[in-house]
Amino acid sequence: MAKQFVKGNEAIVKGAILAGCRAYYGYPITPASEIAQTAALFMPLVGGTFLQAESEIAAINMVYGASGTGIRAMTASSSPGFSLKQEGLSYLAGAELPCVVVNIMRGGPGLGNIAPEQSDYNQAVKGGGHGNYKTIVLAPNSAQEMCDLTMLAFELSDKYRNPAVVLADGFIGQMMEPVDFPEPVTEFAEKTWAVRGVDRDRMNLVSSIELDPDDLERHNQKLQSKYEIIENNETRYEEYLLDDAEFVVVGYGIVSRLVHTAINQLRDEGVKVGMLRPITLMPYPSKRLAELAALEQVKAFSVIELSNGQMVDDVRLAVNGAKPVEFFGRMGGNVPSIKELVHEIKRMMRVL
Amino acid sequence: MSVKILGKSKGFYDTYERRPGNNKKQTHYCPGCGHGILHKMIAEALVDFDVAENMVFISPVGCSVFAYYYFNAGNIQAAHGRAPAVATGVKRALPESIVISYQGDGDLAAIGGNEILHAANRGESITVFFVNNAIYGMTGGQMAPTTLIGQKTTTTPYGRTLQNEGYPIKMAEIIASLESPVYVERVMMADVRSKNAARKAVRKGIKNQIEKKGFSFIEVLSTCPTGWKMTAPQSEEWIKTTLVKNFPLGVYKDIADEVEPLDLSLNLATPERIPRLIGLEQDKMEFDTASMKIAAEIDQEIKIAGFGGQGVLSLGVWLSEIGMREDLDVSWIPSYGPEMRGGTANCHVKLSHNSIGSPLVTHPTVLVAMNRPSLDKFEDDVVEGGAIVWDSALIDIGPKRKDIRSIPVPATKIASDFGNTKVSNVVLLGVLAGFSDFLDPLVVQQVLPIIFKKKHLLEINLKAFQKGLELGRELKN
Ligand SMILES: Cc1ncc(C[n+]2csc(CCOP(=O)(O)OP(=O)(O)O)c2C)c(N)n1
Ligand code: SF4
Numbered sequence: 001m002a003k004q005f006v007k008g009n010e011a012i013v014k015g016a017i018l019a020g021c022r023a024y025y026g027y028p029i030t031p032a033s034e035i036a037q038t039a040a041l042f043m044p045l046v047g048g049t050f051l052q053a054e055s056e057i058a059a060i061n062m063v064y065g066a067s068g069t070g071i072r073a074m075t076a077s078s079s080p081g082f083s084l085k086q087e088g089l090s091y092l093a094g095a096e097l098p099c100v101v102v103n104i105m106r107g108g109p110g111l112g113n114i115a116p117e118q119s120d121y122n123q124a125v126k127g128g129g130h131g132n133y134k135t136i137v138l139a140p141n142s143a144q145e146m147c148d149l150t151m152l153a154f155e156l157s158d159k160y161r162n163p164a165v166v167l168a169d170g171f172i173g174q175m176m177e178p179v180d181f182p183e184p185v186t187e188f189a190e191k192t193w194a195v196r197g198v199d200r201d202r203m204n205l206v207s208s209i210e211l212d213p214d215d216l217e218r219h220n221q222k223l224q225s226k227y228e229i230i231e232n233n234e235t236r237y238e239e240y241l242l243d244d245a246e247f248v249v250v251g252y253g254i255v256s257r258l259v260h261t262a263i264n265q266l267r268d269e270g271v272k273v274g275m276l277r278p279i280t281l282m283p284y285p286s287k288r289l290a291e292l293a294a295l296e297q298v299k300a301f302s303v304i305e306l307s308n309g310q311m312v313d314d315v316r317l318a319v320n321g322a323k324p325v326e327f328f329g330r331m332g333g334n335v336p337s338i339k340e341l342v343h344e345i346k347r348m349m350r351v352l
Numbered sequence: 353m354s355v356k357i358l359g360k361s362k363g364f365y366d367t368y369e370r371r372p373g374n375n376k377k378q379t380h381y382c383p384g385c386g387h388g389i390l391h392k393m394i395a396e397a398l399v400d401f402d403v404a405e406n407m408v409f410i411s412p413v414g415c416s417v418f419a420y421y422y423f424n425a426g427n428i429q430a431a432h433g434r435a436p437a438v439a440t441g442v443k444r445a446l447p448e449s450i451v452i453s454y455q456g457d458g459d460l461a462a463i464g465g466n467e468i469l470h471a472a473n474r475g476e477s478i479t480v481f482f483v484n485n486a487i488y489g490m491t492g493g494q495m496a497p498t499t500l501i502g503q504k505t506t507t508t509p510y511g512r513t514l515q516n517e518g519y520p521i522k523m524a525e526i527i528a529s530l531e532s533p534v535y536v537e538r539v540m541m542a543d544v545r546s547k548n549a550a551r552k553a554v555r556k557g558i559k560n561q562i563e564k565k566g567f568s569f570i571e572v573l574s575t576c577p578t579g580w581k582m583t584a585p586q587s588e589e590w591i592k593t594t595l596v597k598n599f600p601l602g603v604y605k606d607i608a609d610e611v612e613p614l615d616l617s618l619n620l621a622t623p624e625r626i627p628r629l630i631g632l633e634q635d636k637m638e639f640d641t642a643s644m645k646i647a648a649e650i651d652q653e654i655k656i657a658g659f660g661g662q663g664v665l666s667l668g669v670w671l672s673e674i675g676m677r678e679d680l681d682v683s684w685i686p687s688y689g690p691e692m693r694g695g696t697a698n699c700h701v702k703l704s705h706n707s708i709g710s711p712l713v714t715h716p717t718v719l720v721a722m723n724r725p726s727l728d729k730f731e732d733d734v735v736e737g738g739a740i741v742w743d744s745a746l747i748d749i750g751p752k753r754k755d756i757r758s759i760p761v762p763a764t765k766i767a768s769d770f771g772n773t774k775v776s777n778v779v780l781l782g783v784l785a786g787f788s789d790f791l792d793p794l795v796v797q798q799v800l801p802i803i804f805k806k807k808h809l810l811e812i813n814l815k816a817f818q819k820g821l822e823l824g825r826e827l828k829n
């Protein structure tokens with residue numbers, strides 16, 4: 001298919017439809033509104049449902065209902081709306097329903113502002129709602145990946161019967177880039193557990209209730225082993241100039257794009273620095289980080305985020321004290337300049 | 353007794369296997385509880401109408417949370433208050449199914465007030481059963497939004513007061529005031545007569561859905577002997593003497609006979625049609641990349657700035673669209689966040705031979721300044737040897753710097769000569785194509801008909817572009 005020059009937010013919807021999503025329920029919020037608008041444009045054309053819900057709470061519960069019938073369904077929002085979806089996400093995870101939730105993160109806490117932040121990392125990656133659950137979390141850094149990872153999110157979410165979150169920021173959502181759209185997905189595994197209003201489904205139940213403590217513990221253990229399988233099979237990351245790197249910068253989403261440019265400049269100055277970019281945040285590439293930390297050549301890690309330092313905890317856990325782990329973050333919607341990044345990376349690497 | 357009969361006709365499961373413990377034959381409801389009676393009426397109606405197997409039953413959070421123990425149907429258990437939203441998602445996906453959304457008064461009228469109001473207002477094609485027992489049965493007899501003034505509950509130990517909790521909420525009246533619902537009735541579970549009336553209402557609500565008439569809402573004044581601390585007969589008596597005085601029975605709305613059946617059919621597109629439908633095939637173009645001569649080795653980082661409405665963002669998008677077709681890596685990002693301070697709109701465009709890292713342009717190779725504040729703001733950022741293209745019709749004093757190439761273009765003037773100042777950005781595109789060596793005019797001309805989305809403006813746009821192109825070529829020589 002032809003390459004198309006599109007906004008990240010638009011690429012999400014086109015990718016979703018190509019992945020077979022036929023239900024979009026959402027509530028407008030900047031900087032994610034283009035997702036709802038694009039879905040409103042295209043869902044009716046492909047015979048799907050677009051509905052502007054009365055709230056994010058309603059939207060995620062509509063997704064719960066739609067997903068319970070076995071169809072691919074999604075919702076999208078930005079940080080304040082993502083908070084409201086946490087209740088629903090907990091129920092979806094508990095009932096083992098697939099779905100895709102997009103969060104185009106903005107500045108917080110509270111109403112904050114509409115500029116890009118990465119401050120919902122913990123909420124997205126550590127569960128976010130109540131209970132011992134996790135969602136799969138994918139972090140695109142380009143318009144192309146907004147499409148590709150949304151499609152992957154649907155695939156993984158169905159495969160593991162678990163909600164998947166596409167976690168991006170205002171920049172990736174607003175940015176336009178060429179996207180090579182793949183062919184539509186045509187094969188879907190049968191969902192024997194779904195409730196479809198037909199005779200053969202009359203024993204099917206979508207529920208997150210387990211009254212007996214032993215049953216609920218078993219259910220929770222099953223969820224935990226599912227997350228372990230996901231960790232073993234689905235961890236994805238990208239490496240940039242790590243072969244001879246003495247310093248490893250870790251950043252995801254828009255930050256990885258900035259770091260990429262900063263690294264090129266640092267390399268020109270002879271600094272042996274590379275980057276590890278997590279593409280999946282749950283599962284997290286902890287094993288790869290531990291391997292890197294064990295290399296003699298690697299002297300230190302630096303984590304860069306548009307937050308107060310949330311992902312850095314996961315890097316510290318993975319590195320487990322083997323090497324120093326430094327952090328630099330900006331908040332409030334401010335994005336570091338390349339000059340600032342180069343300076344900060346040097347400071348953290350103590351090569352100033 | 354009716355449970356057994358229904359078991360055979362498959363409204364309920366034969367035995368309640370999901371119910372914990374040894375008692376798989378009886379319900380978990382307290383003796384004399386209204387929920388069980390209503391369950392039977394619903395199951396009976398579904399069997400009679402021969403749609404039991406098509407039912408999807410949405411159970412709420414409340415004493416009826418375990419309705420899925422009983423109903424022989426696909427069951428979906430919803431979060432507290434969210435049943436109407438869940439029902440919406442189900443019904444939209446399965447328009448042929450019979451979706452029953454069943455809720456208590458805490459569930460529907462308190463925590464789920466928003467969901468029920470909007471499902472009703474949209475006229476979702478579902479049947480809602482609202483069990484008003486004026487109390488939170490499940491959690492131990494706390495106040496419900498329907499609890500009566502003076503009624504003692506575990507959270508209104510001195511009785512509900514007007515000052516503190518306000519009046520009991522009348523959901524049937526509220527729902528009936530909306531335009532979409534086709535049928536709203538309040539019934540009660542007291543004596544034989546009232547139960548017969550209730551049975552009729554249940555059937556009507558379900559029949560409406562079968563006939564695709566829209567949203568039906570049946571409020572049922574229902575006994576909770578446990579929460580009310582009464583015997584079963586006392587409870588029925590209390591409904592008749594007290595509860596019903598506050599919640600008058602009756603049909604609050606019934607337009608089912610007047611409305612046409614809804615067309616709920618799904619028209620799912622086949623996969624082959626998807627790419628065209630979502631606009632992925634429209635700009636497929638034959639392109640002879642071999643003949644293109646993109647001289648510029650240097651990557652371009654372009655900043656375009658001006659007032660909102662001058663077409664700043666579009667100009668950036670066009671440049672990127674052209675760059676993409678010249679097989680360059682391209683990115684475009686609008687001014688966003690803190691960048692937006694100061695009243696100028698701007699966008700960043702990168703055209704690169706390598707993959708683009710940061711999409712942000714801090715030191716442009718080309719600055720297109722469409723108004724004075726933009727020139728003032730960004731002039732200093734331009735790289736040495738870069739170019740500043742500025743609208744000399746709007747900016748009186750050009751760039752001060754001598755180490756850049758200053759390219760004055762009276763773009764707004766030229767555009768207004770064409771009769772539309774809006775095309776000044778197209779003139780600037782022509783100028784860029786004419787003087788720069790990173791845009792191939794041949795490519796640009798092929799791309800223009802694709803990127804100008806407003807077809808009725810194509811002619812004037814092409815003229816404006818041509819004028820700009822000539823000007824750009826003159827500037828180059
Ligand atoms: C978010 C949330 N808040 C509170 C509860 C606790 N809770 C369970 S049932 C219920 C009240 C149910 O009352 P009602 O809807 O009137 O149903 P009834 O038991 O009277 O039939 C409450 C408050 C919950 N499960 N979830
Ligand atoms: S507490 Fe009340 S509503 Fe709940 S089962 Fe008992 S009688 Fe019925």
Ligand SMILES: [Mg+2]
Nearest residue numbers: 456457487489
């Ligand atoms: Mg109640």
